[in-house]
Amino acid sequence: xxxxxxxxxxxxxxxxxxxxxxxxxxxxxxxxxxxxxxxxxxxxxxxxxxxxxxxxxxxxxxxxxxxxxxxxxxxxxxxxxxxxxxxxxxxxxxxxxxxxxxxxxxxxxxxxxxxxxxxxxxxxxxxxxxxxxxxxxxxxxxxxxxxxxxxxxxxxxxxxxxxxxxxxxxxxxxxxxxxxxxxxxxxxxxxxxxxxxxxxxxxxxxxxxxxxxxxxxxxxxxxxxxxxxxxxxxxxxxxxxxxxxxxxxxxxxxxxxxxxxxxxxxxxxxxxxxxxxxxxxxxxxxxxxxxxxxxxxxxxxxxxxxxxxxxxxxxxxxxxxxxxxxxxxxxxxxxxxxxxxxxxxxxxxxxxxxx
Amino acid sequence: xxxxxxxxxxxxxxxxxxxxxxxxxxxxxxxxxxxxxxxxxxxxxxxxxxxxxxxxxxxxxxxxxxxxxxxxxxxxxxxxxxxxxxxxxxxxxxxxxxxxxxxxxxxxxxxxxxxxxxxxxxxxxxxxxxxxxxxxxxxxxxxxxxxxxxxxxxxxxxxxxxxxxxxxxxxxxxxxxxxxxxxxxxxxxxxxxxxxxxxxxxxxxxxxxxxxxxxxxxxxxxxxxxx
Ligand SMILES: Nc1ncnc2c1ncn2[C@@H]1O[C@H](COP(=O)(O)OP(=O)(O)OP(=O)(O)O)[C@@H](O)[C@H]1O
Ligand SMILES: [Mg+2]
Numbered sequence: 001x002x003x004x005x006x007x008x009x010x011x012x013x014x015x016x017x018x019x020x021x022x023x024x025x026x027x028x029x030x031x032x033x034x035x036x037x038x039x040x041x042x043x044x045x046x047x048x049x050x051x052x053x054x055x056x057x058x059x060x061x062x063x064x065x066x067x068x069x070x071x072x073x074x075x076x077x078x079x080x081x082x083x084x085x086x087x088x089x090x091x092x093x094x095x096x097x098x099x100x101x102x103x104x105x106x107x108x109x110x111x112x113x114x115x116x117x118x119x120x121x122x123x124x125x126x127x128x129x130x131x132x133x134x135x136x137x138x139x140x141x142x143x144x145x146x147x148x149x150x151x152x153x154x155x156x157x158x159x160x161x162x163x164x165x166x167x168x169x170x171x172x173x174x175x176x177x178x179x180x181x182x183x184x185x186x187x188x189x190x191x192x193x194x195x196x197x198x199x200x201x202x203x204x205x206x207x208x209x210x211x212x213x214x215x216x217x218x219x220x221x222x223x224x225x226x227x228x229x230x231x232x233x234x235x236x237x238x239x240x241x242x243x244x245x246x247x248x249x250x251x252x253x254x255x256x257x258x259x260x261x262x263x264x265x266x267x268x269x270x271x272x273x274x275x276x277x278x279x280x281x282x283x284x285x286x287x288x289x290x291x292x293x294x295x296x297x298x299x300x301x302x303x304x305x306x307x308x309x310x311x312x313x314x315x316x317x318x319x320x321x322x323x324x325x326x327x328x329x330x331x332x333x334x335x336x337x338x339x340x341x342x343x344x345x346x347x348x349x350x351x352x353x354x355x
Numbered sequence: 356x357x358x359x360x361x362x363x364x365x366x367x368x369x370x371x372x373x374x375x376x377x378x379x380x381x382x383x384x385x386x387x388x389x390x391x392x393x394x395x396x397x398x399x400x401x402x403x404x405x406x407x408x409x410x411x412x413x414x415x416x417x418x419x420x421x422x423x424x425x426x427x428x429x430x431x432x433x434x435x436x437x438x439x440x441x442x443x444x445x446x447x448x449x450x451x452x453x454x455x456x457x458x459x460x461x462x463x464x465x466x467x468x469x470x471x472x473x474x475x476x477x478x479x480x481x482x483x484x485x486x487x488x489x490x491x492x493x494x495x496x497x498x499x500x501x502x503x504x505x506x507x508x509x510x511x512x513x514x515x516x517x518x519x520x521x522x523x524x525x526x527x528x529x530x531x532x533x534x535x536x537x538x539x540x541x542x543x544x545x546x547x548x549x550x551x552x553x554x555x556x557x558x559x560x561x562x563x564x565x566x567x568x569x570x571x572x573x574x575x576x577x578x579x580x581x582x
Binding site: 007262270276 | 402403405406409411412431432435436437438439440442444446447448450451452453454455459462463466467492518520
């Protein structure tokens with residue numbers, strides 16, 4: 001540490017540059033991670049809130065809830081326990097009554113006595129077909145209990161009787177309606193008894209029904225159109241940044257070591273062991289890494305404070321910790337390239353002063 | 356009493372098909388406290404010889420004995436221990452670490468030694484006339500000052516032998532003579548052997564023995580019968 005810190009202090013300019021680059025990359029990685037995680041969360045928050053065991057959907061739907069329709073021959077609504085919850089899902093555009101502004105939403109038609117009924121932060125649960133519960137983020141927080149909505153240009157209006165939090169699906173706020181309203185909106189009549197799927201709370205609730213494929217919640221989410229594509233895009237970007245860090249640190253430390261080779265030669269002649277020299281280089285990289293990555297994290301968290309509400313950013317402590325350690329590992333790994341340089345210093349050049 | 360003994364020690368460099376016999380098999384005995392000067396034309400093998408004796412290069416054949424111990428049989432870890440504890444180096448551009456102050460050069464030694472002797476440091480620096488420069492970085496010192504600090508640093512570990520490869524090459528002749536005189540005085544006082552390479556004939560009078568190296572052979576031993 002003694003050598004490492006003294007050398008860093010003596011060459012603030014050069015090492016400052018390494019820190020700056022590490023800072024920028026770390027900042028970018030943390031930001032992308034938050035966005036990726038936020039976007040992923042916005043796809044799945046509503047599903048996560050169920051804490052369900054399985055979701056059964058049509059085997060012809062290619063695991064995509066939106067493409068699944070189950071008729072009364074498959075799911076008989078009258079015979080279900082509250083832990084076996086029918087679910088109708090559809091995309092919708094809603095307007096507040098009196099407003100032309102179109103708001104994108106996901107409709108979940110449910111039975112309000114089933115276990116997937118939303119947790120409310122305000123108001124009460126739906127009791128009739130013309131009532132809805134909506135996520136507080138609908139219209140970026142402009143809706144209130146007591147407002148009325150048109151859904152998909154409907155003549156009828158629906159009263160908002162309750163608000164719920166963190167109920168998003170496919171990145172859109174969820175509007176909870178009765179199954180009757182759902183079938184009315186989707187199939188033109190509340191007498192149609194179609195649903196999209198059935199959500200089972202526990203393993204013991206799961207039924208094996210011909211034509212129905214039972215998915216884990218994770219599998220359901222993964223098959224939300226775009227979800228996997230988004231995630232792999234982000235993963236690729238973040239992965240590429242990790243490799244870039246490896247190379248940048250590797251190249252920088254290599255150049256700095258080369259410039260210092262005569263100093264290492266002197267130290268070697270003085271009997272300072274290779275181990276001390278190598279530890280010094282690794283310590284240096286660790287110090288640079290901790291400062292650069294730490295600053296990146298701080299700047300990232302400061303940016304989050306001023307981020308507009310519409311941007312799907314979410315912190316995940318585990319990912320942040322994991323990527324911090326990963327980045328640090330890349331930094332140290334990069335520095336290891338230089339160790340070879342130190343080990344093969346030509347002693348004659350070191351002593352002869354031509355190094 | 357001899358501290359360093361070379362027995363048929365030789366070094367051959369191989370690169371591809373070409374072999375360079377940088378040091379021919381040679382015998383040499385260095386006595387404790389002796390001041391030896393090595394001269395000779397460029398490329399004659401002086402640095403190679405010094406580097407071998409200094410435990411930084413293993414001889415291709417022969418033996419190098421430090422207090423009876425064969426350096427050729429030591430692992431790199433032991434060799435670096437020898438260089439640290441038994442040797443001092445003064446190089447052309449000084450042996451100072453550029454990013455440490457004069458004082459910190461000694462503290463680094465202390466950290467590796469796990470003991471400190473600031474009184475001895477002060478004594479050495481005072482003897483070199485460098486007591487006032489403890490907080491200076493090497494680049495704030497003149498060439499002569501740097502070499503004086505380098506001498507103090509080399510002596511600090513109580514070495515048996517100090518190796519100096521053209522330590523005055525960067526100095527004018529007056530300063531060169533002063534530095535070599537100080538090196539000789541201090542080495543004599545602390546009973547340290549010095550093996551110094553130089554091209555400067557004016558400095559030869561500091562030596563107890565002078566060797567002339569030509570084509571890897573130690574030729575023309577001039578024993579001045581001094582000391
Ligand atoms: N690593 C090496 N590989 C091959 N040949 C080398 C190597 N190091 C030195 N030599 C050769 O060994 C010979 C002796 O070199 P050395 O540096 O010992 O000479 P020197 O007497 O110190 O010269 P100078 O007075 O110029 O410093 C030269 O011919 C040199 O080219
Ligand atoms: Mg030389």
